[in-house]
Amino acid sequence: MRARSLTALVAVAALALAGPASAGGSAPVKDGRYAGGGKRLFVFFDVSNRTIPFARIDSEKLSTCAVDGPAVFDSDTVDAHGRFVLKDSSTFPNETIKVSGRFVTSTRVRGKIKWTTASNCPAGTYGFDYRADRYGPLE
Amino acid sequence: MGTAAAVIAALALTPGADARGPTVPKPGTYAGAGAMVGANTYGMQVGFIFKAGAVDVRILGFGFPGCNGFTLVPATAIGANKFETSSMGGNDESNLLKGRWVGAGKVKGKLVLARPQVASCGDPGTYVYKYAARRYGRP
Numbered sequence: 043m044r045a046r047s048l049t050a051l052v053a054v055a056a057l058a059l060a061g062p063a064s065a066g067g068s069a070p071v072k073d074g075r076y077a078g079g080g081k082r083l084f085v086f087f088d089v090s091n092r093t094i095p096f097a098r099i100d101s102e103k104l105s106t107c108a109v110d111g112p113a114v115f116d117s118d119t120v121d122a123h124g125r126f127v128l129k130d131s132s133t134f135p136n137e138t139i140k141v142s143g144r145f146v147t148s149t150r151v152r153g154k155i156k157w158t159t160a161s162n163c164p165a166g167t168y169g170f171d172y173r174a175d176r177y178g179p180l181e
Numbered sequence: 182m183g184t185a186a187a188v189i190a191a192l193a194l195t196p197g198a199d200a201r202g203p204t205v206p207k208p209g210t211y212a213g214a215g216a217m218v219g220a221n222t223y224g225m226q227v228g229f230i231f232k233a234g235a236v237d238v239r240i241l242g243f244g245f246p247g248c249n250g251f252t253l254v255p256a257t258a259i260g261a262n263k264f265e266t267s268s269m270g271g272n273d274e275s276n277l278l279k280g281r282w283v284g285a286g287k288v289k290g291k292l293v294l295a296r297p298q299v300a301s302c303g304d305p306g307t308y309v310y311k312y313a314a315r316r317y318g319r320p
Contacts (some may be wrong), residue, residue, distance in 0.1 A: 050281075069223070075214050075223040075224075077214040077228075077314075078212055078317050079212040079228065079317040079318060080210065080318040081320075082230065083318065084212050084239065085212070086226050088243075098242075154304070166219045172318075177223060177313060178214060178215075178223030179223060180223070181224060
């Protein structure tokens with residue numbers, strides 16, 4: 043009885059350590075419209091068949107450094123571990139913005155925005171944490 | 182017994198109140214999304230900062246291509262857990278955004294767009310969106 047309980051406990055612990063990815067499959071990711079943010083930061087993106095074709099961020103932290111308006115990112119595919127990386131190196135000259143995220147559940151994302159600037163603020167790389175949730179289906 | 186029933190009835194009649202007391206909005210950065218009523222198209226994006234009893238809308242996007250970017254006048258929260266803000270756009274268009282805290286960090290609300298004339302995007306008419314938003318960081 044004790045051995046059986048221990049086995050079950052080990053199995054549960056292994057699943058917990060594996061994160062959202064199920065055994066032998068990909069992390070479940072639900073299509074839809076996602077919104078979220080962090081301190082004075084807004085993040086919006088869509089998920090369709092594990093790809094993220096659209097993303098938008100807006101931040102007062104960025105705008106105080108002469109980056110105006112939302113950035114628009116290249117699409118990316120969510121990998122088997124629920125992770126993705128979106129990059130924008132074309133919206134603003136001398137700026138690179140990278141949004142990385144991980145699905146901690148099928149409808150909830152935690153991630154980081156890494157912003158590298160060559161000319162402002164002063165020049166350097168800045169990081170901002172964000173969270174996002176699914177709010178509804180795609181059109 | 183009669184007193185308890187009266188207290189429960191009074192709580193039920195008080196907006197934003199429940200058995201734990203009235204909802205106290207938490208200052209912070211809020212983001213969310215919504216859908217046009219009757220269409221189930223989650224094309225609306227909203228982001229605002231709530232600080233010192235006032236709401237400053239930073240993001241307001243909706244499902245008309247090319248129609249993003251309306252600027253709303255910052256609103257002071259009304260009756261502790263509600264806010265309302267509006268603006269006028271070109272072609273006599275008016276935008277009214279309402280919100281109500283349903284929890285310390287949760288908001289539900291409505292956006293009403295009145296477009297009396299033919300504009301560069303979308304047809305004339307009144308469009309109503311319902312949205313939900315959550316707190317994602319400090320203000």
